[in-house]
Amino acid sequence: MSAGRSVGRDVPRVDGLDKVTGAAQYTADLKFPRLLHVAVVRSPHPHARVLDVRTGLASRAPGVRAVASGRDFPLHTGIYLKDQTVFATDRVRFVGDPVAAVAAESPEAAAEAALLVEVDYEPLPPIFDVEEGMAEGAPLVHPDLGRYEVVPWIQPKAGTNVCNHLKIRKGDYEKALSGSWRVFQNTFRVPQVQHVPLEPHVSVARVDLSGKVEVHTSAQSPFTVRHLLAACFGLSHGDVRVHVPYVGGGFGGKAGINLEPIAVALAMRCRGRWVRLMVDRHEEFFATVVRQGLSATLVTGVDRSGKVQAQKMHYLWNCGAYGGYGVNIVRAAGYTCGGAYEFPNVWGDSIGVYTNRPVGSAYRGFGMQEIHWALEQQMDRVALEMGIDPVEFRLMNCLGAGKSTVTGQVLDEHAGRVDLCIRRVAEEIGLDPARERRPYRGKGIACAVKAPAMPNDAASSVVLKFAEDATLEILIAGIDYGQGLMTVAAQFAAEALDIPLETIRVKGCPDTDLSPYDWQTVASRQTWATGNAVLRAASEIGRQLCETSAEVLSVPAADLTLRGGHVVHEPTGRSIPLTRLVMGYQFPDGHAIGGPVAATTSYLPEGLLFLDPETSQSAKPVAKWTFGAQAVEISVDPETGQVTVEKVAACYDVGRVVNPGLIRGQTYGGIVQGIGTGTMEELVLDPKTGRALNASLMDYKIPSTEDVPTVMTVDFVETPQKDGPMGARGIGEHTMIPTPAAIANALFDACGVRISEMPITAEKVWRALKEKEKVRCRTPLPCRPLAAGPFSAESLARHLSSLPVPARTVALLTGIPRGNGSVDSVTVKWAHGRTRALVGTLRSGDVREVAYQPDVAALTGLGPGLTPTGDDLLVGLAAMASRLGDAGLVDPRALRAYGGSLGGLASASTTPAALALLGNAANGLYPSVLAAVVESLGNPDVQPETLLERAARLAAVGAHSGADLLAGALALALGIVFPEEAR
Amino acid sequence: MRKTITLEVNGASETEEVEVGMTLLRFLRDRLDLTGTKEGCNEGECGSCMVLLDGRPVNSCLVLAVEAGGGKVTTIEGLSKDGALHPIQEAFLAHASIQCGFCTPGMVVTAVALLRQNPDPSEEEIRSALAGNLCRCTGYRQIVDAVRGAAAAMRAKAAAPLAVSA
Numbered sequence A: 001m002s003a004g005r006s007v008g009r010d011v012p013r014v015d016g017l018d019k020v021t022g023a024a025q026y027t028a029d030l031k032f033p034r035l036l037h038v039a040v041v042r043s044p045h046p047h048a049r050v051l052d053v054r055t056g057l058a059s060r061a062p063g064v065r066a067v068a069s070g071r072d073f074p075l076h077t078g079i080y081l082k083d084q085t086v087f088a089t090d091r092v093r094f095v096g097d098p099v100a101a102v103a104a105e106s107p108e109a110a111a112e113a114a115l116l117v118e119v120d121y122e123p124l125p126p127i128f129d130v131e132e133g134m135a136e137g138a139p140l141v142h143p144d145l146g147r148y149e150v151v152p153w154i155q156p157k158a159g160t161n162v163c164n165h166l167k168i169r170k171g172d173y174e175k176a177l178s179g180s181w182r183v184f185q186n187t188f189r190v191p192q193v194q195h196v197p198l199e200p201h202v203s204v205a206r207v208d209l210s211g212k213v214e215v216h217t218s219a220q221s222p223f224t225v226r227h228l229l230a231a232c233f234g235l236s237h238g239d240v241r242v243h244v245p246y247v248g249g250g251f252g253g254k255a256g257i258n259l260e261p262i263a264v265a266l267a268m269r270c271r272g273r274w275v276r277l278m279v280d281r282h283e284e285f286f287a288t289v290v291r292q293g294l295s296a297t298l299v300t301g302v303d304r305s306g307k308v309q310a311q312k313m314h315y316l317w318n319c320g321a322y323g324g325y326g327v328n329i330v331r332a333a334g335y336t337c338g339g340a341y342e343f344p345n346v347w348g349d350s351i352g353v354y355t356n357r358p359v360g361s362a363y364r365g366f367g368m369q370e371i372h373w374a375l376e377q378q379m380d381r382v383a384l385e386m387g388i389d390p391v392e393f394r395l396m397n398c399l400g401a402g403k404s405t406v407t408g409q410v411l412d413e414h415a416g417r418v419d420l421c422i423r424r425v426a427e428e429i430g431l432d433p434a435r436e437r438r439p440y441r442g443k444g445i446a447c448a449v450k451a452p453a454m455p456n457d458a459a460s461s462v463v464l465k466f467a468e469d470a471t472l473e474i475l476i477a478g479i480d481y482g483q484g485l486m487t488v489a490a491q492f493a494a495e496a497l498d499i500p501l502e503t504i505r506v507k508g509c510p511d512t513d514l515s516p517y518d519w520q521t522v523a524s525r526q527t528w529a530t531g532n533a534v535l536r537a538a539s540e541i542g543r544q545l546c547e548t549s550a551e552v553l554s555v556p557a558a559d560l561t562l563r564g565g566h567v568v569h570e571p572t573g574r575s576i577p578l579t580r581l582v583m584g585y586q587f588p589d590g591h592a593i594g595g596p597v598a599a600t601t602s603y604l605p606e607g608l609l610f611l612d613p614e615t616s617q618s619a620k621p622v623a624k625w626t627f628g629a630q631a632v633e634i635s636v637d638p639e640t641g642q643v644t645v646e647k648v649a650a651c652y653d654v655g656r657v658v659n660p661g662l663i664r665g666q667t668y669g670g671i672v673q674g675i676g677t678g679t680m681e682e683l684v685l686d687p688k689t690g691r692a693l694n695a696s697l698m699d700y701k702i703p704s705t706e707d708v709p710t711v712m713t714v715d716f717v718e719t720p721q722k723d724g725p726m727g728a729r730g731i732g733e734h735t736m737i738p739t740p741a742a743i744a745n746a747l748f749d750a751c752g753v754r755i756s757e758m759p760i761t762a763e764k765v766w767r768a769l770k771e772k773e774k775v776r777c778r779t780p781l782p783c784r785p786l787a788a789g790p791f792s793a794e795s796l797a798r799h800l801s802s803l804p805v806p807a808r809t810v811a812l813l814t815g816i817p818r819g820n821g822s823v824d825s826v827t828v829k830w831a832h833g834r835t836r837a838l839v840g841t842l843r844s845g846d847v848r849e850v851a852y853q854p855d856v857a858a859l860t861g862l863g864p865g866l867t868p869t870g871d872d873l874l875v876g877l878a879a880m881a882s883r884l885g886d887a888g889l890v891d892p893r894a895l896r897a898y899g900g901s902l903g904g905l906a907s908a909s910t911t912p913a914a915l916a917l918l919g920n921a922a923n924g925l926y927p928s929v930l931a932a933v934v935e936s937l938g939n940p941d942v943q944p945e946t947l948l949e950r951a952a953r954l955a956a957v958g959a960h961s962g963a964d965l966l967a968g969a970l971a972l973a974l975g976i977v978f979p980e981e982a983r
Numbered sequence B: 001m002r003k004t005i006t007l008e009v010n011g012a013s014e015t016e017e018v019e020v021g022m023t024l025l026r027f028l029r030d031r032l033d034l035t036g037t038k039e040g041c042n043e044g045e046c047g048s049c050m051v052l053l054d055g056r057p058v059n060s061c062l063v064l065a066v067e068a069g070g071g072k073v074t075t076i077e078g079l080s081k082d083g084a085l086h087p088i089q090e091a092f093l094a095h096a097s098i099q100c101g102f103c104t105p106g107m108v109v110t111a112v113a114l115l116r117q118n119p120d121p122s123e124e125e126i127r128s129a130l131a132g133n134l135c136r137c138t139g140y141r142q143i144v145d146a147v148r149g150a151a152a153a154m155r156a157k158a159a160a161p162l163a164v165s166a
């Protein structure tokens, strides 16, 4: 009789039938009598003073019913920082800033009348970059910043362009940095991008004759829209009613308030009429909100073992013209700046900067993809330069139970397992450090973490009630704009009450007059928050049903359970169907008890604590963290620079998989959106005029079926979330966070170039490859790979006995300075010792780059000259190691580790020429004169005369480079083949 | 300028007077209240407005209503009959291929045209047929799976009577 389990089952989405038949109505599908159409007058300047707005002509134009402009609506709005008015009043701050709007009987009449609105501007110098915005004496985008209303946990700086600054201070960063063995600093950038929901923004409003406001809008947060509309028009919440029908995608772009105030302002001017503002695809790109840009500089200090000891993050966010919502992204990025890692000493600054660009706001991931773009590439760079496998390095440093985040929050055993996610995707993609390499194919990994960024009291509530036939109706005000909230709400209720899913109807298109309160549909919080509220309501309903049944059956309520649509008394098997209980139970004599069964409950995250305003330390700043990782395999076309993502593996610790089909859909969708922002998307502004240059789907490409990998594997870890509904935690945003960084890391693996500015376009890769090519050409000696050939120890012995070795080479080999033209004794001693150490490490087959690092570092730049002696030794060693590797005498992985340590050298360590040689050697390319000798040594097919001739040519190179290169090659040959003699 | 047109939409004959500049998309949505066909860009770039015109998939935002005069139009509303879904619609439900649903009508219509032409398309052929239909939510994986699944189901159904008689 049980209805069977519902949570964890692949049930089809409950709104699927509406959507697949065309029945689902979105805002633009709703019919309104005598609808008026809106055209908005927008600023053509990125920054200007508004001197005058004259609307007289426009209001007398044919078909016009209302015109509205700035000064009539002086109140500010904004969710966290009230920095925006309905229309620009005294100044415009980006190209597209609304100045006035017209409502008319047809879209054409509105558009024509909008042209008649006359605006006088006085242009001001614009700011487009964060660096400009931070500069001393920069023009101020908001001179009134100090007068704006702001929530207490956002910290704008009056008199600057900084709309929020969050500081993380953990441990003693300075001290840890100075004690670090190696330090790495890199800068990464992310441009503004657009959400591109398939349904553009649209809002419809009416103010009735009594003054009540009614709005239908494509929005993620009906209650926030109501709240902010009330604030910006000085109305009671009770007189504002917001409906949200089906929403065709939002991704954060519909999270706050967008077009609604303009529609309402016009509706106030023509009471009784419905007014619709629908932006076209062109305006959608720049006149609605966009994702913020980021410029991030990271400093990482590691100890000898590769554990990060000091970590600095400096984020400058390009918030655009208004920061009402964006200021909280700045904050979230600050307290998440450590990503999925444990950093004991942290110095973080997350700074939001106003510019004259389109308005930055929430975008799926809320800043996390941007900061992970920086952090996950930084981790890869550090790992590779330390000679540690990037997977291993991540495992060494990642968060887990008992580890502390950048705010000092110590994770407990219920936290998600990023280590498991890392291992699973690494295995799926085959990130084995000993893997076989193919040119222009690469593999990379990146982790992800995110917590819901929301006020500590952000709540969700639900109403559960029954219809007469025991259909359960669930009222929610979270928006299901595709992620599957309606379906999972039904699944939770079905499971908790043990009723068939088919008997549940979720009322998912809220109306603020009738629906229970919900803060917002953002932050991957709905499955968790609404899910919890549904479970609470279900248990309350169960209590009511059992109470009535207990009276009917004259048994204790505690002995009753819900099973298969009945209340069942387990000991006796007696039961009552819900149909006889939900409206009250009637006894045979006619008297009735109970009553319509219903419950209203809410969920509010428990125990959240504010961040310390100076250090941001807090034991529980957020409700939960969801961790995950992605690994990718890519190929690069060296001719065009085009990157093709061949395969993606994703794994997240979601606590509990509620619906496998839906969660896979969230993951595939996130990966592809990540490929979009990672490799294709950027909103480009004309640097002079501030106008968007690619504001159409033709010029701003998003992924189509042909741009995405066919192989995406999706996997989940299920470590139950303690306060999650049946253990579940959020996942919606996380799926797009690590993708671009994983691709960037794979790109480096494929062809040794790094793109630190998103997106990774073919052009950037092509340029980087060309640049790399140039560096190669700048080597003082032409280089080439070694040719394969036979090798035997006997031939090597024969060759060595007949080879005249220059005195300098002998000195380096023995460590004893001798003869004229020799190296100075200190260099000889050092060089000899370090070379021997390297030979020893190579012989041992040690596969960790760290094992080679100290000796390589000591040798680079050692001695005088265009290519210092130490560098020549290293290159000579490398060439011979490669030959011996082919002969099976050196472990190929050890060889790679050694090569890696050569490739990772910083430009500061030696001369540019030497660096180029070392870089080539790391890539298997050696000076041709050296290659000829190395190929001959130990090759039984090579006659002694030939070798002699080749060795003489080598010895003649430079003042002493040839002798030094030869010394490196011989040191290794002797050390590996005749270890006894060498000692 | 206005013109009177007659065309068949989802099997019913419609006669309307329209502005000659009116697109088929506007005609369907505003005149016939067939709002299942969506407007995502109005410039032929997204595929949300896809309908069948004489069996061929077209972006209805790029076709004038007068051009469609005398033709046969099928929209998403015409694919299910009295509550019975088209196999492609069934497959979209079964494969979790729908998220926000805004691209869904256009995707389904394009898939119908594809399978009529090619009952057994490869993954690549499906991807290339759907390349003009953008979806920002799903990552396309489950949409492609649904089309393959529907193709298999439709072939099985077409073959079934033969199997019985054989």
Ligand code: FES
Binding pocket: B038, B039, B040, B041, B042, B043, B044, B045, B046, B047, B048, B049, B050, B059, B060, B061, B062
């Ligand atoms: S609306 Fe026709 S293609 Fe986009």
Ligand code: FES
Binding pocket: A198, A248, A249, A482, B097, B098, B099, B100, B101, B102, B103, B104, B134, B135, B136, B137, B138
């Ligand atoms: S399901 Fe949202 S655009 Fe495709």
